Amino acid sequence: MDQIYNAIFIGSIYALFALGFTLVFSVLDILNLAHPALFTLGAFTALFAMQQGVPAGLAVLVAFVVCGVAGVILDRVAFAPLRRRNAPPLSAMISSIGVSLILIRLIQLKYGPDLQAYPAGSLPADVFTVAGLQLDTLRTVIIALAVGLMAALTFLVRRTRLGRELRALAENPRAARLLGIDVDRAIAATFFLSAGLGGVAGALYGFATNSPFSQMGLNFELKAFAVMVVGGMGSIPGAVLGAYLLSFGEVASLTFLPSELRDAFAFGLLFVVLVVRPSGILGQRAVDRV
Amino acid sequence: MDKRIFGALGALAITLAACGGTGNTGASTAPSASAAKKADIKVGLVISLTGVGNVYGPVQKNGAELAVSRINAAGGVNGANLVLVTDDDQSTTDGGVTAFRKQVGQDRVVAILGPTLSNTAVAAHPVAQSAQTPVIAISNTGDGIVGKCSWGTCDYIFRASLGESTAIPQTVNVAKTKLNVKSVVLMYAQDDKFSSDGFAIFKKNLESAGITIKKEIAFSKTDVDLSTQVTAALAESPDAIVDSSLAGPAILILKEVAKKKPGQLVIGGNGFNTPAIIASAGQAAEGAVSGTAWYLSNADPVNKDFVAAYKAKYNSDPDQFAAQAYSAIYILVDALKRTPNVTSVLHEKLRDQIELTTGVKTPLGEFSFNSSHDVNQKVYVVQVKGGLFTQIN
Numbered sequence: 001m002d003q004i005y006n007a008i009f010i011g012s013i014y015a016l017f018a019l020g021f022t023l024v025f026s027v028l029d030i031l032n033l034a035h036p037a038l039f040t041l042g043a044f045t046a047l048f049a050m051q052q053g054v055p056a057g058l059a060v061l062v063a064f065v066v067c068g069v070a071g072v073i074l075d076r077v078a079f080a081p082l083r084r085r086n087a088p089p090l091s092a093m094i095s096s097i098g099v100s101l102i103l104i105r106l107i108q109l110k111y112g113p114d115l116q117a118y119p120a121g122s123l124p125a126d127v128f129t130v131a132g133l134q135l136d137t138l139r140t141v142i143i144a145l146a147v148g149l150m151a152a153l154t155f156l157v158r159r160t161r162l163g164r165e166l167r168a169l170a171e172n173p174r175a176a177r178l179l180g181i182d183v184d185r186a187i188a189a190t191f192f193l194s195a196g197l198g199g200v201a202g203a204l205y206g207f208a209t210n211s212p213f214s215q216m217g218l219n220f221e222l223k224a225f226a227v228m229v230v231g232g233m234g235s236i237p238g239a240v241l242g243a244y245l246l247s248f249g250e251v252a253s254l255t256f257l258p259s260e261l262r263d264a265f266a267f268g269l270l271f272v273v274l275v276v277r278p279s280g281i282l283g284q285r286a287v288d289r290v
Numbered sequence: 291m292d293k294r295i296f297g298a299l300g301a302l303a304i305t306l307a308a309c310g311g312t313g314n315t316g317a318s319t320a321p322s323a324s325a326a327k328k329a330d331i332k333v334g335l336v337i338s339l340t341g342v343g344n345v346y347g348p349v350q351k352n353g354a355e356l357a358v359s360r361i362n363a364a365g366g367v368n369g370a371n372l373v374l375v376t377d378d379d380q381s382t383t384d385g386g387v388t389a390f391r392k393q394v395g396q397d398r399v400v401a402i403l404g405p406t407l408s409n410t411a412v413a414a415h416p417v418a419q420s421a422q423t424p425v426i427a428i429s430n431t432g433d434g435i436v437g438k439c440s441w442g443t444c445d446y447i448f449r450a451s452l453g454e455s456t457a458i459p460q461t462v463n464v465a466k467t468k469l470n471v472k473s474v475v476l477m478y479a480q481d482d483k484f485s486s487d488g489f490a491i492f493k494k495n496l497e498s499a500g501i502t503i504k505k506e507i508a509f510s511k512t513d514v515d516l517s518t519q520v521t522a523a524l525a526e527s528p529d530a531i532v533d534s535s536l537a538g539p540a541i542l543i544l545k546e547v548a549k550k551k552p553g554q555l556v557i558g559g560n561g562f563n564t565p566a567i568i569a570s571a572g573q574a575a576e577g578a579v580s581g582t583a584w585y586l587s588n589a590d591p592v593n594k595d596f597v598a599a600y601k602a603k604y605n606s607d608p609d610q611f612a613a614q615a616y617s618a619i620y621i622l623v624d625a626l627k628r629t630p631n632v633t634s635v636l637h638e639k640l641r642d643q644i645e646l647t648t649g650v651k652t653p654l655g656e657f658s659f660n661s662s663h664d665v666n667q668k669v670y671v672v673q674v675k676g677g678l679f680t681q682i683n
Binding site: 211262 | 344345348480506507508509510512513514515517518519521522537538541542545549550564566569570571572573
């Protein structure tokens with residue numbers, strides 16, 4: 001039981017990270033490799049806010065807004081000029097690596113490369129027991145928040161006007177423009193949401209470990225990418241499913257197999273999924289992607 | 291691109307060879323030139339200011355610069371000023387070799403401290419060895435750095451940084467005799483050299499001490515969560531969990547252990563010995579045990595003086611890397627004072643004096659080199675008590 005709780009927690013963090021990644025990819029076909037840097041920025045924004053005395057809950061909100069705005073700026077600086085010139089997606093990817101390096105270096109200049117800690121006593125540390133299962137408030141809140149955010153994002157994409165615009169944009173930018181959709185606004189919204197989610201994920205993960213550091217986002221990059229591919233490139237529910245599949249795979253292999261084999265098993269599992277369904281679990285070819 | 295770099299290195303090597311040739315003839319003229327005003331003594335510092343090692347380089351620089359400024363303020367080395375020549379090794383072997391070549395060929399330093407990382411050291415030390423320039427390694431803990439070196443004769447290389455192979459046996463000994471540990475679960479980051487080396491040393495020493503290893507659990511240094519591994523470790527109900535990893539994973543483990551089983555003893559390697567452990571893990575760090583070359587709250591007067599001066603200058607607590615860099619400068623100066631008319635070319639005499647280093651008072655305690663040029667100092671086995679590292683041996 002303990003291990004299932006662990007798997008749900010790890011999966012939730014993977015999923016939150018992968019969501020932002022997926023959102024940008026699904027709408028714009030860009031692999032935004034600056035996402036890990038925005039994730040890190042989220043953790044450090046929360047740190048900065050909390051050092052000024054802001055409570056943890058509000059600090060997460062601050063991280064959402066700051067990272068969201070940073071995402072929009074990122075688009076204007078790194079992606080928009082390339083888009084205007086019809087550059088191939090690979091150029092955008094390289095451009096995002098550049099931004100990522102700059103952002104991480106800036107964080108290092110302010111906080112150094114060492115592990116940091118949130119102000120003492122600013123995070124809940126209590127543990128409670130439900131039916132013999134040891135849970136702690138912080139992780140449980142994080143799981144609930146992650147699931148809530150995933151649901152909110154799905155609702156937003158499926159049921160709102162903005163969601164319709166995003167889906168139209170994902171299908172065909174030119175047609176979307178012809179239909180009277182403000183494409184620039186929709187792109188900005190995509191980046192705001194994606195980066196904001198990344199920032200929240202960073203802040204929450206920072207809370208869970210209480211040791212934010214400048215390279216923390218990089219540990220997620222490969223796994224989030226794998227999760228995205230397995231879930232089906234650009235599929236939001238797919239990314240969530242992929243994240244839990246990976247986390248349960250990791251935990252199961254650790255419980256039943258020698259620990260050295262964990263990654264081999266978890267990624268082997270993902271490989272099998274891809275052999276059976278080459279476009280990912282919920283992957284569809286550009287028809288109804290978002 | 292590659293060709294150009296090789297070309298540049300080749301040219302540098304030729305320059306270097308030329309310098310080495312003329313160096314000996316310059317020996318007789320140098321002292322007379324400095325008769326009026328004593329010439330500065332140049333000491334090289336090669337550290338990782340960029341790249342993966344940049345967690346350590348900047349504090350090493352702080353430590354060394356603090357020592358140099360204090361020594362100069364107190365009259366220098368027999369009246370001569372100490373000048374630190376700092377170069378970045380970029381955390382790479384190429385960067386280390388280039389920096390070493392520059393320092394022995396162009397700057398003509400009397401000795402070099404560094405480089406930061408062990409694999410850079412293995413590549414860069416031969417440069418100093420062939421130019422007969424003494425080196426004091428200040429942060430290399432791997433095997434084959436001094437004594438019997440994998441790359442050949444290394445009689446100009448010294449080490450002031452305590453290796454895990456010296457510290458861990460002491461930790462295991464204290465765990466057995468003082469903490470009465472009979473069984474452990476051994477956890478380690480399998481994709482990190484420092485951690486997996488530490489794992490092998492722990493395993494060997496635990497076995498020879500007759501302590502049962504109930505389970506070995508490997509994880510990755512990039513793992514974002516270790517709750518699964520900790521749950522599995524606690525299921526074995528060992529007397530202690532032994533973790534060989536850097537501070538990041540160690541914090542995750544300590545926090546999980548404290549949540550699931552408060553009071554469970556956790557023993558670690560040198561990765562545990564950083565203030566970040568206490569700051570980030572907080573209450574969860576209480577009781578954690580590790581063996582170390584230095585700890586912040588050591589009440590030894592030389593250490594207290596160092597900590598206070600460091601805090602006054604940099605407005606933060608020093609760490610072990612700062613302490614070792616600071617100590618190495620004092621160890622070198624001790625030898626320089628015993629080497630008459632030291633210039634950049636009397637390397638052999640300086641080497642002989644460094645060999646004779648005994649009982650130099652440093653923040654690490656009384657420091658000597660053993661016959662294989664390695665550290666001879668006390669190992670402090672420390673436990674976190676009331677938010678402070680406290681010595682228990």
